[in-house]
Amino acid sequence: MLNALSRAQFHASEWLSSPGSSPINATVSEQQLRRAFDCRLPDTGAPADEVIDFIANNARDGLLGSSSGGFFAWVIGGILPSALAADWLVSAWDQNAALYTCSPASAIIEEVAGEWLKQLFDLPREASFAFTTGCQMAHMTALAAARHALLDAKGWNVEEDGLFGAPPIAIFTTDHHHGSVERALRYLGFGRKSIISIETDVSGGMDPAALTRALQAHPGPAIVVLNAADLNAGIFDDFNSLIPIAKSFGAWTHIDGAFGLFARASKSRMHLVDGIDQADSWVTDGHKWLNAPFDCGICFVRNSKAHRAAMTLEASYVTQNQSARDQINWNPEWSRRARGIPVYAALKELGREGVADLVDRCCEYCHAMVIGIGGLPGAEMIVEPGLNQGLVRFVRKGASDADNDVFTDHVIEAINATGKVFFSGTTWRGKTAMRISVVNWQTSDKDVKTAIQTVADILAGMRELSQCR
Numbered sequence: 001m002l003n004a005l006s007r008a009q010f011h012a013s014e015w016l017s018s019p020g021s022s023p024i025n026a027t028v029s030e031q032q033l034r035r036a037f038d039c040r041l042p043d044t045g046a047p048a049d050e051v052i053d054f055i056a057n058n059a060r061d062g063l064l065g066s067s068s069g070g071f072f073a074w075v076i077g078g079i080l081p082s083a084l085a086a087d088w089l090v091s092a093w094d095q096n097a098a099l100y101t102c103s104p105a106s107a108i109i110e111e112v113a114g115e116w117l118k119q120l121f122d123l124p125r126e127a128s129f130a131f132t133t134g135c136q137m138a139h140m141t142a143l144a145a146a147r148h149a150l151l152d153a154k155g156w157n158v159e160e161d162g163l164f165g166a167p168p169i170a171i172f173t174t175d176h177h178h179g180s181v182e183r184a185l186r187y188l189g190f191g192r193k194s195i196i197s198i199e200t201d202v203s204g205g206m207d208p209a210a211l212t213r214a215l216q217a218h219p220g221p222a223i224v225v226l227n228a229a230d231l232n233a234g235i236f237d238d239f240n241s242l243i244p245i246a247k248s249f250g251a252w253t254h255i256d257g258a259f260g261l262f263a264r265a266s267k268s269r270m271h272l273v274d275g276i277d278q279a280d281s282w283v284t285d286g287h288k289w290l291n292a293p294f295d296c297g298i299c300f301v302r303n304s305k306a307h308r309a310a311m312t313l314e315a316s317y318v319t320q321n322q323s324a325r326d327q328i329n330w331n332p333e334w335s336r337r338a339r340g341i342p343v344y345a346a347l348k349e350l351g352r353e354g355v356a357d358l359v360d361r362c363c364e365y366c367h368a369m370v371i372g373i374g375g376l377p378g379a380e381m382i383v384e385p386g387l388n389q390g391l392v393r394f395v396r397k398g399a400s401d402a403d404n405d406v407f408t409d410h411v412i413e414a415i416n417a418t419g420k421v422f423f424s425g426t427t428w429r430g431k432t433a434m435r436i437s438v439v440n441w442q443t444s445d446k447d448v449k450t451a452i453q454t455v456a457d458i459l460a461g462m463r464e465l466s467q468c469r
């Protein structure tokens with residue numbers, strides 16, 4: 001056992017000390033990876049340390065440096081030292097964090113981590129919470145609570161009677177909602193047709209007048225899903241206008257704060273999430289801006305009775321605790337790892353001030369990069385970040401929009417192939433763009449300079465090439 005662990009520690013240390021010295025992109029092909037791993041199921045086993053060496057040596061070049069400071073694709077955070085080390089302990093302890101009786105320490109640490117998060121985000125202290133596998137399952141958990149509460153108010157017990165024949169629930173959101181909301185709704189028995197798209201206003205957020213009209217047109221149980229913030233441009237809905245409207249129609253307001261809820265922790269960004277505490281449920285990720293390891297989402301539900309009713313489970317062999325928090329009452333899974341422990345570690349390592357500083361730093365770096373890259377010849381800024389997400393696009397004089405779409409993809413590919421930095425693309429208002437997303441505690445001035453210089457070099461090289469033709 002110990003040999004395997006020390007080999008894992010060796011490979012992990014090597015991996016973690018590699019940023020800057022090894023490429024951020026994967027350098028092996030799908031075929032090479034398959035050749036390395038897809039061998040016949042062995043008839044006989046092998047020593048554990050050799051298995052670890054085999055996996056580490058063959059996987060290495062097929063890994064992305066997503067935990068390094070030069071990685072700006074999607075919204076993928078890094079990993080804080082204490083959170084990573086705590087995660088190792090979680091695996092070594094191998095606790096089933098479903099019940100207090102199964103793992104008293106896990107139950108208490110997760111209970112405290114949930115309370116700390118409510119304080120950090122200044123959410124209602126009476127709210128219940130759950131540590132889920134990610135934001136999508138946090139959506140599912142919170143929306144199951146919404147489904148319970150809204151149908152219960154209509155005299156319908158969804159846990160007993162299911163959804164067949166139940167009063168329909170309409171879901172209102174903008175086109176900027178994340179795909180995980182739709183999947184969570186699907187798991188809960190709501191088809192895509194239950195989702196009604198509300199127009200946006202000039203800010204890009206949900207138009208309050210359009211929401212009022214939609215709620216008037218659809219009397220009956222309703223859920224309003226708002227963004228804090230959207231994944232492309234970091235757009236926040238106007239909570240102070242929209243939540244009171246939803247409330248006046250008896251609708252449940254649910255907030256997708258996968259990363260944007262962290263604006264609550266920073267004095268300089270707090271205004272973006274003003275009024276968010278009036279909602280009924282909120283979700284965020286631990287594995288994004290908190291830089292906890294995958295997998296870790298979190299949901300908070302104001303109506304804890306509805307949350308518990310939607311998730312709880314009784315079985316003859318399950319001993320529920322009367323005073324401590326049994327996770328099984330709040331989570332969708334039965335057996336589960338204590339993913340709240342790395343969250344506890346991250347919050348203890350950073351403290352309130354450390355989280356605020358992390359948020360501010362990422363926002364400033366994102367801004368500097370969007371301005372720096374957007375100002376290069378051959379580039380333009382599409383969205384100036386108000387938080388930690390911005391968009392740029394690459395353009396050639398006289399080229400059509402369609403040609404510039406192809407060119408933008410081409411530039412992103414060339415940037416990533418350098419192995420120095422890594423970005424991802426998206427489509428924004430019908431045009432291809434490069435996302436600049438900063439959520440990593442390790443991102444530094446040097447990473448930002450490298451990113452701008454790398455893009456400048458790629459664009460200059462492409463200009464030279466087109467002049468030679």
Ligand SMILES: Cc1ncc(COP(=O)(O)O)c(C=O)c1O
Pocket residue numbers: 075133134135136137178180229230231256257258259285296297
């Ligand atoms: C705004 C938003 N919501 C939800 C999600 C889904 O989160 P997860 O991948 O943790 O399920 C993401 C992930 O990128 C996101 O950016």
